[in-house]
Amino acid sequence: MIRGAVVVGALLLLAGCEGPQSILNPRGPAAAEVAALWWWMLAVTGIPALLTIAFAVAAALRRRAQALAAPDHSEHPREGRIILVLGGIVTPVILVAILVPSLLVGRSIHTMPDPVGLTIEVVGHQYWWEVRYPELGIVDANEIHLPAGEPVAVRVRTADVIHSFWVPNLQGKLDMMPGRTLDLWLQADEPGVFRGQCAEFCGLQHALMAFEVVAHPREEFDRWAEHARRRGAHLADDDPLADRGREVYLEARCDQCHGVQGLTRESPVVGTGPDLTLVAARRTLGAGTLPNNRGTLQGWILDPQPHKPGVRMPATRIPARDMDALLAFFESMR
Ligand code: CUA
Numbered sequence: 001m002i003r004g005a006v007v008v009g010a011l012l013l014l015a016g017c018e019g020p021q022s023i024l025n026p027r028g029p030a031a032a033e034v035a036a037l038w039w040w041m042l043a044v045t046g047i048p049a050l051l052t053i054a055f056a057v058a059a060a061l062r063r064r065a066q067a068l069a070a071p072d073h074s075e076h077p078r079e080g081r082i083i084l085v086l087g088g089i090v091t092p093v094i095l096v097a098i099l100v101p102s103l104l105v106g107r108s109i110h111t112m113p114d115p116v117g118l119t120i121e122v123v124g125h126q127y128w129w130e131v132r133y134p135e136l137g138i139v140d141a142n143e144i145h146l147p148a149g150e151p152v153a154v155r156v157r158t159a160d161v162i163h164s165f166w167v168p169n170l171q172g173k174l175d176m177m178p179g180r181t182l183d184l185w186l187q188a189d190e191p192g193v194f195r196g197q198c199a200e201f202c203g204l205q206h207a208l209m210a211f212e213v214v215a216h217p218r219e220e221f222d223r224w225a226e227h228a229r230r231r232g233a234h235l236a237d238d239d240p241l242a243d244r245g246r247e248v249y250l251e252a253r254c255d256q257c258h259g260v261q262g263l264t265r266e267s268p269v270v271g272t273g274p275d276l277t278l279v280a281a282r283r284t285l286g287a288g289t290l291p292n293n294r295g296t297l298q299g300w301i302l303d304p305q306p307h308k309p310g311v312r313m314p315a316t317r318i319p320a321r322d323m324d325a326l327l328a329f330f331e332s333m334r
Helices: 002-015 029-069 077-110 218-235 240-251 294-302 320-331
Strands: 119-125 130-134 138-141 145-147 152-158 163-165 175-176 182-186 192-197 210-216
Touching: 029 077, 029 182, 119 145, 119 163, 130 145, 138 218, 145 152, 145 218, 152 163, 163 294, 175 182, 182 210, 210 218, 240 320, 294 320
Parallel strands: 119 152, 145 210
Antiparallel strands: 119 130, 130 138, 152 182, 163 175, 192 210
16 A cells, blocks of 8 residues: 555656656757766665665664563664764765766766857846847747757847746756856757746746747758748738738837837847747747737737736737737738
8 A cells, every 4th residue: 555655656756757848858968968967866865865764774673673682771882883984985975976977967068069050149038038040130039949950059148137048858057147148059859849947036927937949850940040031021911901010010119119120120129028020930928928829919918917917018008900900910920
């Protein structure tokens, strides 16, 4: 009965290690090193812990047997000394066995591979991610596209407070420190979508500051990049409703906080909202808060606060007919 409960409990605990945001489910070379280090640490600390428990239980049972056989409380202080001496040797050995691999893995996962194909800039904002591809002339948000099987350089900084860039399936964490620009690299072994999360408490909506890394096969990535670059250059869609929506966008002063490449000024200004050039192509809204579709987009524009309390964007008052046009405009931006 008890053994069954222990097995079920252990399985449930291990199930928590699976899933889209687990360091124990590595999908790239850097994360594989982190996962291997985790298992190594579990072994060098877990095995001595189990041995200690076993010794403690054995000692208690032995003492009980002795007490039953000869109930005089004679002490044997010398007997335990050898264990103390051994413990004094074993403990530092364990600490060194943790320290040395930690330093080696830390150095390895933070050493930029040579060569790296692409540099992506990621800027942390309360509570979203600005994503720039300076070599490709693309600005996006809350989604990082990269070619699978190749290392890419990620240059991180913050526009406000300390955030931490973390894609558990691909790499260790890297804090985004005000006034500093830091580099790390990402590589996904296979195409796929990997969830990232801000890993440093940065305010009210720290928990809803997520993003996704989309790893494409190389040719698909090139197509995506070509499309995303051209998307910004010309916005002319022969759709009168979307054309009207573009006017609504400017009349409602959405451009005060959000940029659309080719339409408004370079965006974003520090402290404001995500660039909307590719808004309809994104998988989520509000940095991983909601799935991206017409209904959630409309709800978000009308009032994002119920979905993400504390988000910088205020509620808007856009009449229904203008809203239809605005949505058509946004839906054309994919
Ligand atoms: Cu940004 Cu927590």
